[in-house]
Amino acid sequence: MKKQHEKIKVKNTIVEIDGDEMTRVMWKMVKDKLLLPYLDMKPEYYDLGLKKRDETNDQITIEAANAIKKHGVGVKCATITPNKDRIKEYNLKKEWPSPNGTIRAILDGTVFRSPILTKNIMPGVRNWKKPIQIGRHAYGDVYKNQEIRVPGPGKGELMFTPSDGGQPIKLTIQDFKGPGIIQGIHNTDKSIGSFAKACFTYALDQKVDLWFATKDTISKTYDARFRQIFQEEFENNWKKKYEDAGIEYFFTLIDDAVARIMKSEGGMLWACKNYDGDVMSDMLGSAYGSLAMMTSVLVSPEGFFEYEAAHGTVQKHYYKYLKGEKTSSNPMALIFAWTGALKKRGELDNTPDVVEFAKKLEEASIETVEGGIMTGDLMKVATPNPKNKQVYTEEFIDAIADRLKKKL
Ligand code: NAP
Ligand code: MG
DSSP states (O other): OTTTTTOEESSOOOEEEEOOHHHHHHHHHHIIIOOOOOOOOEEEEEEOOOOHHHHHHHHHHHHHHHHHHHHSEEEOOOOOOOOOHHHHHHSSSOHHHHOOOOOHHHHHHHEEEEEEOOTTTTSSSSTTTTTOEEEOOOSSGGGEHHHHHEEOOOOOOOOOOOTTTTTOOEEEEEEEEOOOEEEEOOOOOHHHHHHHHHHHHHHHHOOOOOEEEEOOOTTTTHHHHHHHHHHHIIIIIIHHHHHHHOOOEEEEEEEHHHHHHHHHHHEEEEEEEEHHHHHHHHHHHHTTTTGGGEEEEEEESSSSSEESSSSSSOOOHHHHTTTTOOOOOOHHHHHHHHHHHHHHHHHHHHHHHHHHHHHHHHHHHHHHHHHEEEEEHHHHOOOOTTOOOOOOOOHHHHHHHHHHHOOO
16 A cells, blocks of 8 residues: 555656647646646656747647657647637747647657547447547548549540659540549558558557458559558568457458448447548547547557547637636546556556556546536536536546545
C-alpha cells in the first residue's frame, strides 16, 4: 500500500501539447484534479494554442512533433485549424495549416480511433459489445485528386509518362458522346506500406484482430495493390507474431466487411482506405453515442504514439464559458488521451504502477458515468434512469476524482 502523499513516478518524458478554447480549459482541470495530485511527472510542454503558433510562425508545432520523435509518447489537446474567421478573431499573420496535418506529416503516422464504452450508453447496433476501432489511411485517393467537368463529346484518357524517357502508358477512360465528369486519383507503394505497418503494429499492441477490405474484384490494379501490400507485409513481418498473440489478419471485400461488422460483436481493428475511413469513422462515432466518447491515437511506423481526443475545441461551449456561464462539456476523451499516453509510457519504461494508475483513472471515469453522473451530451443518449444527473464539467471531474481517490 502506498501512503497518501507518495506520488507515482513517471520515469521518462511525455510530450504535452496544449491547445485551444474549451478543451484547453478542460485540459487544465484534468491535470490539476486527476493527474498532478497523484503523479510525479515532468512533461515537456508545448503550447500549440493559436496565439503561440502565430507568435512562433508555427515553429512550435514542428518542435512538438520532433519532441514526440525524440521521446516516443505525446498527448495532445484539440487545436483550432484557422480559417478566415479565426484570422480576424485572433488577428493572425496568416492562415496557419492544421497542426494535426503538420504533426502527421512529420511522424508519417496513421490515425486510429476507438470508442469509450459504458454499460448505460448502448451502441446504436445492439450486438456491438466490444469497441470497434478504425485505422484510416490518411493519404491520397479522392483526397488528392484531379477532376474534369467534361463539357461535351470527346475522349477522356489516363496517361503516365515515365521520368526516364520510357514509353508513356495511355488508356482510354471513356469516349464521351456528351457532357460528363472524369476523376484522376493516385496512391504510392510507400504510403500504403507505412499504413499497413502502422495497422499491423497497432492491432498487435492492442491484441485485437486486424480486418482490411478493398474492392479488388472491381478495381483489379488499384485496390488490388492495397491488398497485395497488406498481404506481403503480413507474411514477411507479422504472421508468427500474430499466431503467438492469438490474433488474426482477415481480408475481405469492403461490402462484405460492412455486413460482417454490423453483425459482429466488435473487438477488431478495421483498417480502412481513406474514403472508407472518413465515412465509417463518423458512422461509428455516432453509433457509439457521442463525439466526446471517441479517442484517437496517431501511430508512426517507427513506433511513436500521440494520443488525443477525436473531437475539436468545442467552440460554442467556449463562448458560453467566456461569458461566465458554466458548461457541461465532456472531458472523457481528453482524460483517455492522458491515460493512453500514461499506459504507453509505463509500458515502454517498464513501470507497471504508472499503467495501473492509468487503468484506475479510466475505471473511475467509466464508473462515474455508469453511476449516473454525466455531462449533457451523454444525458441525451444514456439509458433513462432516475439516478441520472446532468452536471457541469468541473463537477463531473470532481466526481471522477472522488472515485479515483478511493481506488488508490
Ligand atoms: P467540435 O469541437 O468537435 O464540436 C462540435 C460539436 O460537438 C460541439 O458544438 C458539441 O455539440 C459537440 N461536442 C464535441 N466535443 C464535445 C465535448 N467534449 N463535450 C460535449 N460536446 C461536445 O467541432 P467544431 O465546433 O466543428 O470545431 C471547433 C474547432 O475545433 C475548430 O476550430 C476546428 O478547427 C477544431 N478541430 C480540432 C480538432 C483537433 O485538434 N483534433 C478536430 C476537429 C476540429 P453541442 O454544441 O450540440 O453541444
Ligand atoms: Mg468525415
